[in-house]
Amino acid sequence: MRILVLTKNIHHELVLQRELQILNHEVFVTRNERSICLVNECELVFDCLFLSETLSEKEFLSITKKAFSLFNGQIIRVIPENGEYPSHSKEASNVLYVSRSFVDLRDLLATLITKNDEYKEQVSLEQFIRKLSNNEQLLFEQLQEERPITREQLCQIIWQGDESKSRKSQLSYIAKKINTKLDASNYTDKRIKTYWGKGYILQ
Known part of the structure; x- marks a missing residue:
């Protein structure tokens, strides 16, 4: 997932950035002064927007209003790790809140959708087979009945x-x-798996 973090102070977000990267996400941190032009250009680049607690409430609400549709509603307001979760204002009723706790970050991000997940089209069997080499096609076609087939049989085929x-x-x-x-x-x-060390199965 690609994450944009808007903040007043980039150094304040170093720990947050590192923890998001540990969770295997791409992170770009920028100061609030550049936020408006970035938000207008980032629709196809970032999956969600993190707004630091260093931003004032006025700035937070202004950015949320401009950016909500660009991020499919995936806007997250960061609060201090031991801070209280604020009551939702009418202007930001759909914003998500998360503390700087590693566990809270992990659990929240697991619920979000990436643009690849949202727009990936279903691939048919015929379309997938066209992506395979000749030997890959022969092996894959033998596994379509979802029953195990031995290595000896595959070598003959x-x-x-x-x-x-x-x-x-x-x-x-x-x-x-x-x-x-x-x-x-x-x-x-489904994926190809070894079957009792003797052959392969698709399951």
Whole structure:
């Protein structure tokens, strides 16, 4: 997830930035003076907007009004770790609040949507197979019935030969390549797995 943090003081956000990065998010921190022009340009760049507690309430409400639609409502007001959660004002009724606690940050971000998640289109079997090499297609097609198939059977199908150490290694490499392509697509949540050390199954 790509996160934009608006603040009065960049140094004040160093710990927040580090913790967001530990959670595997891309973070860009900027001072409030540049916020308006950034917000107008960042619709396709950032997934959510963090507003530091260093911003005044007036600044917070002004930015929220301008930026709400750009971030699909994913605007987060940061409060001190031991601070009280404010009551929601009418002007910011849909804003989320989070403390600087690592656990609170982690749990909140797990509920948000990235633009990739929101706009990724469903991929058909035919579309996915076109992304595979010839050997990857042969292996993947054999697993479509979702039943285990042995390495010996796969070696006969792919290379018309018996199982060997070299071919076992190649099968493992092909399976990993297919799983990598599955991770990058929106075809299925299933992955190729080893089956009792004897073969492979898609599940």
